[in-house]
Amino acid sequence: MQIGQVATQTELSIATVRHYDEVGLVTPSARSAGGFRLYTEADVERLLVIRRMKPLGFTLAEMRDLLDAVDVLAAGDASEERRRAAADHLRECHAAAERSAAKLRKHLAYADELRGLLADLADGVAD
Numbered sequence: 001m002q003i004g005q006v007a008t009q010t011e012l013s014i015a016t017v018r019h020y021d022e023v024g025l026v027t028p029s030a031r032s033a034g035g036f037r038l039y040t041e042a043d044v045e046r047l048l049v050i051r052r053m054k055p056l057g058f059t060l061a062e063m064r065d066l067l068d069a070v071d072v073l074a075a076g077d078a079s080e081e082r083r084r085a086a087a088d089h090l091r092e093c094h095a096a097a098e099r100s101a102a103k104l105r106k107h108l109a110y111a112d113e114l115r116g117l118l119a120d121l122a123d124g125v126a127d
Contacts (some may be wrong), residue, residue, distance in 0.1 A: 001044075002032075002039075003039070010044060010048055010051055011051070012047060024064065026046045029042070050067075055100075055104070056104070065089065066090070069085075069087075069090050
């Protein structure tokens with residue numbers, strides 16, 4: 001599929017998809033005869049992993065390291081040592097994601113409290 005379809009499916013901008021290509025996080029699987037980037041479902045899945053990592057505060061380098069670890073485990077032909085290191089890294093990323101998600105949940109609770117307070121205040125003025 002072409003970049004516009006990928007952007008729509010992943011809810012990322014075309015510029016963001018291009019940026020992730022430029023920094024080496026997701027390389028299109030092919031190019032059309034006209035030079036257009038062509039992506040597979042696997043490429044889209046990789047972009048979705050990146051999209052999920054972004055709000056959790058992962059840096060581009062951390063994203064690359066996590067995706068490399070996923071690739072090692074998916075390939076099946078890596079040495080046991082590399083597979084163990086990749087699995088350890090994924091566990092570390094999982095823990096970091098848990099910490100970030102907890103922080104986001106706390107911030108969301110604060111936002112909900114404020115939203116409720118503002119609604120109550122606005123309703124009090126309208127009465």
